[in-house]
Amino acid sequence: MNSEELIKELCDVIKESEENASLIYENFEYIQSYINSSNLSMKVKGQINDKISTSLGVLQHQDLHRQKIERVVNFVCDKYDIDKSKYNIADSAKIIDKNDGDIVSDDELEALIKQMQG
Numbered sequence: 155m156n157s158e159e160l161i162k163e164l165c166d167v168i169k170e171s172e173e174n175a176s177l178i179y180e181n182f183e184y185i186q187s188y189i190n191s192s193n194l195s196m197k198v199k200g201q202i203n204d205k206i207s208t209s210l211g212v213l214q215h216q217d218l219h220r221q222k223i224e225r226v227v228n229f230v231c232d233k234y235d236i237d238k239s240k241y242n243i244a245d246s247a248k249i250i251d252k253n254d255g256d257i258v259s260d261d262e263l264e265a266l267i268k269q270m271q272g
Contacts, residue, residue, distance in 0.1 A: 157230055157234050157236060158236055160230070161227055161230060161231060161236060161241060162241065164223055164226065164227045165227060165241045165242070165243055167220075167223060168220055168223055168224055168227070168243065171216070171217075171220045171223075172220065175213055175216065175217060175220075178209075178213055179210070179213065182206050182209065182210060185202075185206065186203065186206055189202050189203065224243060224244065227241070227243055228243065228245065231243075
C-alpha cells in the first residue's frame with residue numbers, strides 16, 4: 155500500500171467517524187428530549203441522563219482519536235508532498251487536548267509512519 159492509498163483509507167475512516175458521531179449526538183438529543191418530557195420518575199430520568207452523559211463522554215474521547223488520525227494524515231501529506239485538497243480533510247488541531255496523555259509529537263508520528271512502511 156502506498157502513501158496515497160493509506161491516506162485515502164484513513165480519510166474514509168475520518169469521514170465515517172464524523173458522520174457516525176453526528177448521528178449519535180442527534181439521537182441522544184432526541185432521547186434526552188423525550189425522557190425529559192415523559193412521566194418517568196426523577197430518579198429514572200436522572201439515571202438515563204447519566205448514561206447519556208457518560209456515552210457522550212465516550213463519544214468525545216473517540217473524537218480525540220479521530221483528530222489524531224487527521225494529524226497523521228496531514229503529517230504524511232506534508233511529508234510526502236501529497237495534495238490534501240483531493241481528500242477534503244481539515245487542517246489538524248495543533249493541540250488536541252493537553253490533559254490527554256496520549257498526544258503524539260511530530261517525531262513520534264514520523265517514527266510511526268516509518269514503522270508502517272517497513
